[in-house]
Amino acid sequence: ALRTFTSNAAHELQTPLTVLQGHVEIALRRSRSAESYESTLHLLDRKLDDMVRTVRALLTLTRLDRGEELSTEPVALGPLVRDEVDTVQARAADKGLSLTIEAEDVWVDGQPDLLREAVQNLVDNAVKYTEEGAVRVTVTEEAGRAAVCCRDTGMGIKAEDLPHVGGRFYRSAEAGAAESEGSGLGLALVRRIVEAHEGELQVESTPGEGSRFEIVLDAVMAPATASSPP
Numbered sequence: 001a002l003r004t005f006t007s008n009a010a011h012e013l014q015t016p017l018t019v020l021q022g023h024v025e026i027a028l029r030r031s032r033s034a035e036s037y038e039s040t041l042h043l044l045d046r047k048l049d050d051m052v053r054t055v056r057a058l059l060t061l062t063r064l065d066r067g068e069e070l071s072t073e074p075v076a077l078g079p080l081v082r083d084e085v086d087t088v089q090a091r092a093a094d095k096g097l098s099l100t101i102e103a104e105d106v107w108v109d110g111q112p113d114l115l116r117e118a119v120q121n122l123v124d125n126a127v128k129y130t131e132e133g134a135v136r137v138t139v140t141e142e143a144g145r146a147a148v149c150c151r152d153t154g155m156g157i158k159a160e161d162l163p164h165v166g167g168r169f170y171r172s173a174e175a176g177a178a179e180s181e182g183s184g185l186g187l188a189l190v191r192r193i194v195e196a197h198e199g200e201l202q203v204e205s206t207p208g209e210g211s212r213f214e215i216v217l218d219a220v221m222a223p224a225t226a227s228s229p230p
């Protein structure tokens with residue numbers, strides 16, 4: 001497993017590096033206009049962004065695999081999820097998608113950066129794999145459990161692919177064919193983060209209709225000093 005993981009990780013970084021190298025070589029072959037250099041730099045910036053994300057995901061997975069105890073604190077889920085939804089709002093609007101969030105006042109015990117990362121991946125995916133319709137995110141509390149649910153009306157996942165989704169570096173054939181960017185680490189990270197918080201990740205999906213990803217965690221009491229979020 002370690003060998004496969006290392007080889008996948010190396011491949012995942014080598015591909016964009018080779019692309020970057022190609023673009024730099026072409027840019028340097030002769031002198032060019034400022035616009036041309038600028039467009040090359042923008043491209044490098046985007047590719048580097050993807051690579052930084054991949055390396056960050058790998059580092060987080062490694063850290064979580066080591067089994068270190070999380071340093072947790074009470075986290076208000078609503079505002080955290082709302083922030084992540086806001087971050088992708090522009091991208092959803094560009095695709096003509098409606099992206100909504102409804103959040104109850106729910107608290108969990110967790111590591112905010114990791115929870116943010118998990119929610120970001122779910123919302124990112126929902127927008128990435130949906131071409132029309134809506135992405136609806138909700139934060140609710142029921143029977144002492146907090147749930148973050150992300151529903152989309154996107155391409156969905158075939159039943160035979162569902163067990164593989166969340167495997168490290170796994171991408172469905174459809175995801176690859178859609179030429180969407182991705183390393184196949186996002187859901188693996190979500191799964192690992194949820195596991196580290198002793199929560200559950202539920203996935204339901206119908207090809208051509210959409211998907212529903214839900215993170216369920218133990219809810220805790222709001223700390224005495226916390227004011228209710230707006």
Ligand code: ADP
Pocket residue numbers: 121125126127129152154155156157165166170171172173174175176181182183184185186187188211
């Ligand atoms: P990627 O970098 O490919 O997005 P992820 O680990 O985030 O990697 O997701 C793994 C695979 O699960 C994706 O390649 C895609 O096939 C499928 N997937 C994830 N989220 C969705 C979604 N909301 N709708 C349809 N397919 C999804």
